[in-house]
Amino acid sequence: MPIGPEDALKLALDMAGVVERAYVPGYPVTSLAMAAGSKMAVNEKTALERCLGASASGRRALVVVKQLGMNVLSDPLAISATHTIGAGLVVLAGDDLGPRGSQLEMDSRNYGPVTGLPVLDPADPADLYCAVLEAYSISEEIMAPAIIRASSRLLGAVSPGLQPREGSPFSTSEAWRSLSAGGRRFDRSIWDLTARGRHQRFRQRAHPTMQRASSAAVSEMPERSSGSLGIIASGPPSIEAAALGLPVLTTAYANPIPWPAVLDFLSRYQTVMVAEEPGPFLESHLLASGKVIGRLSGHLPYGWVEKEDLKAALKILSNEKPLIESQPQRASDRYKKTICDSCPFRPLLEALSRIEVLVAGDAGCVIQANRPPLSAVDLVYGLGSSIGVASGLKTKGLAVIGDFALAHSGICGLIDALWQKRDLVVVVIQNRVAAMTGGQETPDLTSVLLTLVPDLIYIDMPRSAEQLESLIRGELARPGTSVLLVRGTCPAPRTAE
The missing domain is CATH 3.40.50.970 (Thiamin diphosphate (ThDP)-binding fold, Pyr/PP domains)
Structure with missing residues (x-):
């Protein structure tokens, strides 16, 4: 049965026994959060703080915000990594590609390296279902929140069912299939450590766990091939990339990057195109290889990536001259939003x-x-x-x-x-x-x-x-x-x- 993101999220939350669900309205996440039965908060920081309290007392929690809301909640989010939490806590960030209903296009994946927390990047509603369950599993293993980036493209997609599609990185991962009953409460023994000690503990315990989970959630189609050109993809662009008939390595995690699989893939191809959106997040980490093309090389536009963009990039592989960026979009060329005629103000x-x-x-x-x-x-x-x-x-x-x-x-x-x-x-x-x-x-x-x-x-x-x-x-x-x-x-x- 076809399933959209709202049903996929709600089913996953119910399966995980998520009790506290908070959100701040804003495109593109409002309908998603409301369908999940989330309760509105006055701002994103308060929403996260409410859920941190729920987690500390042994209740799994979810925070849903748009991409700009990540800036508002970043203080307690960053601290929570080394402070530790109790039951699983997931922050779902909706990235407005375009942008359509925001002042700024922003790539929420960047909060992974900033906070040190894991970031999952699902491509379709079936992936979202798996990502939610996986996020709670990894959150409780590392005793810190996990982030899911859900772009506006994903939030408008439909999957044929809940099982991950062929080529989905979640088809190889076991973490989302084996989520425990949960209920862990905050362990205050963390205060036996200094601030430096808490950072040391996080690096020693959480980083290897996250890297292991990231490396297990990778798909390569076809397996172990080699040649002149391959594609590394993440999120919805991975579906577009798979339709090109080229070798594609798809990652479920944007952070940490599954380095063993990525480096092995890079070693087997002369040139690797990075298909992601909206910015060059993965590409910027792979530049040192000297093999990658994408936005930074001028082959792909910023923002939403269509199959035609990928095809156009392939046609100009030998062209060292960057693509010419389109002219900045003018308000007069776009749909118009204005104050309602009946507005009393x-x-x-x-x-x-x-x-x-x-x-x-x-x-x-x-x-x-x-x-x-x-x-x-x-x-x-x-x-x-x-x-x-x-x-x-x-x-x-x-x-x-x-x-x-x-x-x-x-x-x-x-x-x-x-x-x-x-x-x-x-x-x-x-x-x-x-x-x-x-x-x-x-x-x-x-x-x-x-x-x-x-x-x-x-x-x-x-x-x-x-x-x-x-x-x-x-x-x-x-x-x-x-x-x-x-x-x-x-x-x-x-x-x-």
Whole structure:
């Protein structure tokens, strides 16, 4: 029976007995996390911390985030490697290739070497099912979290069933087939070691275990051949590579790289193309061989890799001149997202567009007001960043932020601005939902704002753009920090993706 990523993930989690499931909505993981029965957290760091607590008390846990969320949870994630955990803990990172619903294309596989943790890179839903079970197995062996990178291509794929396809690296691995009952709790004897000692222990115990697991999850089709050209592949591009009829070595783990198999494969071919996405992660580790081609050699484009890209690269193997990169994509050439016509906050954004100061926004709905016809927002450095950014502007700053972004991380910027006595105006848009990611309910921070800012200004929509412009200009004219809480109801939150 055909199976998609949502069912594959849920079945694997149920099979593994995963109790605590946390997520932060965002493309491309929202529908995946919701289908798995995950509970929303205000930010990724909090989601991971919640799951670390579950793990320490003997309950297996899952954290689902989009690729940019990996940056938010990286502090406790890195520490957890040497700190150790209890029951298995898996972080599933959804990489937005393109990107379609993110400000940045990012390769989450890089968090493997940064944290020292294992990273699995499944190619299709059947691989995802195996990867989840394998991740819990390896997590409990090394007493540290495991990472699964699931790209937006995988999250739109379908497998004929749960059994790994021919050529899948999971067809050779036994770890996912033999997951124990689990239930291990945190062992506080780790505190008998110093910080240096904990690092030494991790290198001595975890690294060999991870390398063994990585080396066992490798597939070569056909086996032990040799010649002028071979392909090393990881993730969804491995399926495209297999269709070319060339020898392909496919790895289940991006970190650690299965070095014995990779070096042996390199020794048997004159040239090896690396098929991966979105960046040259494996390729950069293999450059010293002098045999590999891919993105760094100019043969493959960055981002999503199609079969046609691989074919084009093969045609120019003898060409030492790199491929010419395509022109940067313009917003006018892509599908258009803009503020909804029925949005109750549209007059507010119209008012902001008339005020001649830099406006810092966040990565929620407000980011859609950065282009004509509104052009209301100038600076968007990430979800929850607007207050901190505005507090650093040369003249009195203006920040506009959604209520979910405020809860996610923006509240820290407000606390800092008040503590440092910064001059700025903060406009909080309160619609009580995460409107860009499916309309999930968000926490009401009104009482928190009132505690921090006793002279909080309430504005209930609808109001005219002229009224709002006059009010904001008045607040810009006086010193100190002003906070305006603009309240309205989102008529039609975007569907979850």
